[in-house]
Amino acid sequence: MRTYLTALVLLFASISAAQEVREESPAGLSSTAYRKAAEKAGTYWPNYKEGDTGTQVRVSFDARNADVVVVTEKSFGNERLLKVLQSLAQELDMPEGDFITYPTSEISTSVAVDLEMNDYLVFPDRWKTIFGLPVGKVIDFLKRNGLPQPIAIAIKGSEVDSAILSVNGKSTTIEDRSFFTSENLPEGATVQFSDTLSPSGYVVLGIVLLIVSGLVSMPFRIAKSITKNANKPKPEEIAQPTPEQIQEAYDKSKSSYWQVLFFLPVIALPLVIENPVGEKAARSMYFLAPKNFFLFVGMGLFAGLSTGFIAAHRAKKKSESLEQTSTREAEPKSEANSNPFKSMWPMFVAMLLMFGTLILVQNWPGFYRLNIPSWAMRTWTFGLIGLGLLGSGYLSWCQRRSNRKVLEPGDPWFEMTSQLAERAGVRLYRVVIVKNPAANAYANLIGEVGLTTGLIENLSPEEVEAILAHELGHHRLNDVRKGFLLSLLFLVAWFLFLNYPIEWLADKYQWSRGVRGLVRGPLVFFFLLPILQNLVLGKYSRKRELRADAFGAWLINDKERMIRALNKITHLNQSPSRLKPSDEVLRSHPSLLNRIKSLENLNLESFNPDTYSTEAK
Structure with missing residues (x-):
């Protein structure tokens, strides 16, 4: 019985000490970052896709992992490489090391095996991890076992508190990736890693x-x-809030300025992450x-x-x-x-x-x-x-x-718009009615003017005419084309900024790949960029709206009707008449009170649509 128990214990001991070999996807085995870093350092790093010869040795460590990844020519063979690294684990007195192999196919140009030495990490306390590796001994062993020459070594120290390479009694701190060859790394070279996690x-x-x-x-x-x-x-009828109630509710709400404050950390995040x-x-x-x-x-x-x-x-x-x-x-x-x-x-x-x-x-x-x-x-x-x-x-x-209905000649709204366009000297492409309960109108780049059902159902024909005159003013003053070109120039400037100044900053301060991706990522593009665009182009956009108001009032020769129409659509859309300065600076349209003030100061008799766009303040 005792003999049986002893044999059972030895069996379990041998199983627990056995080397684990598992196969994983090579998706994370990319050599691009190493190759770029080697080019920057001016050292050789074999690119097997281009027919280069030799062997890559990647030594990396972090708080939970210690790895030596060996990548070499496909002709060496996966099984042979695995046997070499298994012998290496025995040579390093790390028999419980585990191995990761990566599948190859007909289009593969290299083979790779990862020797994991996680069981030999030393944890002095809960937060600290240390590990030492005789890297010179590793390279000498690989040379003796026939790995293709030259052997290029990369030691990664960017994800730890310290990585110190000791060669013949001299110590060198490894900051990011340090590259060596089998000729300039003697057998006695060792690397000592240390890392401490933070709560x-x-x-x-x-x-x-x-x-x-x-x-x-x-x-x-x-x-x-x-x-x-x-x-x-x-209910049969929903009571619309009064302008006073809308304004009161808005005054009690938080400013849209919080959007800028919320996304400011996104700008500072690269600096925060790069901070130790x-x-x-x-x-x-x-x-x-x-x-x-x-x-x-x-x-x-x-x-x-x-x-x-x-x-x-x-x-x-x-x-x-x-x-x-x-x-x-x-x-x-x-x-x-x-x-x-x-x-x-x-x-x-x-x-x-x-x-x-x-x-x-x-x-x-x-x-x-x-x-x-x-x-x-x-x-x-x-x-x-x-x-x-x-x-x-x-x-x-x-x-x-x-949602849209293109109006034909003979339709009352089409005729009204055509007559206004003729008086304004604008070439009209088409007029459309858009099914939308909001009271609104628009003019686009191709000469189309659109009216919503909410506008024509809630405003009188005279008030709709005033809004149409405003939209035709955008066409006459080339606001639509200028706005489109400015937005396009802003996007081009942004992409140029990402590819030159940002790249320079990233190289100068050694931003990580994750930080570079964050700056160029969707979070900045879809959330921060529109806010930045409104801050940069918003003032010009608000001036365009004031110019279009003035042109529309001049075209119908009635400031009061334009003011009445603007008042009505602001109320119908439940928008406040007065905006907080921190909100207005982010808007493309000025507040109703500023639009009314601009119209009240307008002199229709001296108004000249050909010069007003440059004289307007």
């Missing part, structure tokens, strides 16, 4: 979870709001999080947003059904017009397929045995984006088409 990582982790929770809950809140409004009893304290907090968050935390957070975020999107779509569809059932004589609405979620479906499906492809590539090693060339993967990715955008764009176009 502030838990704070950052909590912030990430709050942001993700807010994003996931957003579509569900939209769905809940739609359902709640659909179930409300609909901020960088350590972000790094600590990554290692203090549970295993596969970010994978599950990403999947949960996508699943939550997808479910919320579907819920909002169904709630909107149900709301329309109830509305059409309860309204006997209401004009039926087309689905494209009434449900904005429908046009988002193609992009939603494209994103779903892209996310699925990403998960497949990152987590299924067998994917790389399918021999799919990189150009096919790029075509698939960009094709999905293109098809999603085209599909959503087509449905949006259908929605716009179903």
